[in-house]
Amino acid sequence: MTATPFQTMTSIPMRKKLIAGNWKMNKTSADAVLLVKDIDAASPKDQNVEVVICPPFTALESVARALEGSAVKLGAQNMHPEPSGAYTGEISAAMLRALFASYVILGHSERRMYFKETDAFINQKVLAAFKSQLKPILCVGETLQEREAGVTLKVIQTQVERGLQGVARDIATSAVVAYEPVWAIGTGKVATTAQAQEVHAFIRGLLTNLFGEAIAQKIRILYGGSMKPANAPELLAQTDIDGGLIGGASLEARSFLELINAAAAVK
Helix, strand or coil, X not given: CCCCHHHHHHCCXXXXXXXXXXXXXXXXXXXXXXXXXXXXXXXXXXXXXXXXXXXXXXXXXXXXXXXXXXXXXXXXXXXXXXXXXXXXXXXXXXXXXXXXXXXXEECCHXXXXXXXXXXXXXXXXXHHHHHCCCEEEEEECCCHHHHHCCCXXXXXXXXXXXXXXXXXXXXXXXXXXXXXCHHHCCCCCCCCHHHHHHHHHHHHHHHHHHHCHHHHCCCEEEECCCCCCCCHHHHHCCCCCCEEEECHHXXXXXXXXXXXXXXXXXX
16 A cells, blocks of 8 residues: 555654663673673664674674674774874774674763863774674764753754764664763762753754655664663663663663563563
8 A cells, every 4th residue: 555645744764772881891702792792692682683793902802702603793892083194092883893793883982081082083083993794883862961060952953963974864773872970980889861862862953954754754862861770761761862871781681671671571
């Protein structure tokens, strides 16, 4: 049957939930393999949830081997925008792709804070990731000072628009945006469900302005501010929250699996 104009305009595509574990500077190569095997073995099969593991660089190759034949995807925590060169201590997109990485976290608040990464530099990374067929997880979020000053949405708008500048519409659906209120990372604090959904809906509106509604409705937006098994079901049930970028809770198999199951339970 041919869809009516009304049906076409109002249909919203289902976005597959995404749970990504950011291990940060934790786990040796041997520890990483043990953890990822536990996660992979117990992950529910045939579910509408995509799972991504982002170990430190030193564990990427061993985790890649451990995930051979698995539905769990490999991601990296950072990369340099240049394909090669005299950048001591850096990793290129091609190096990540050679290890079969599918995703890369870019613009994390810790990179912005400790390493002074700017929106322009992060944008270079986003474009380089796309060029190498890596899916960028672009992190955006406000500090406690910015939230208390009432400029949260202004900060988010700047980070989203500058971070995605120059991204072509035909590849934009492969992007992931992660909203991480900086004041809720590693602090045990969490935005209320209403606060999180408000910002996620605002980001969806920004994506609509950038790429059009049809594409914006396909881009996944993750919550990255201390999502835990206790608060995950309520957060993941929100209209514009499509998963989580998980820090501390991804370092233990049981808690991470609970988050995967919470995402799978959302209808």
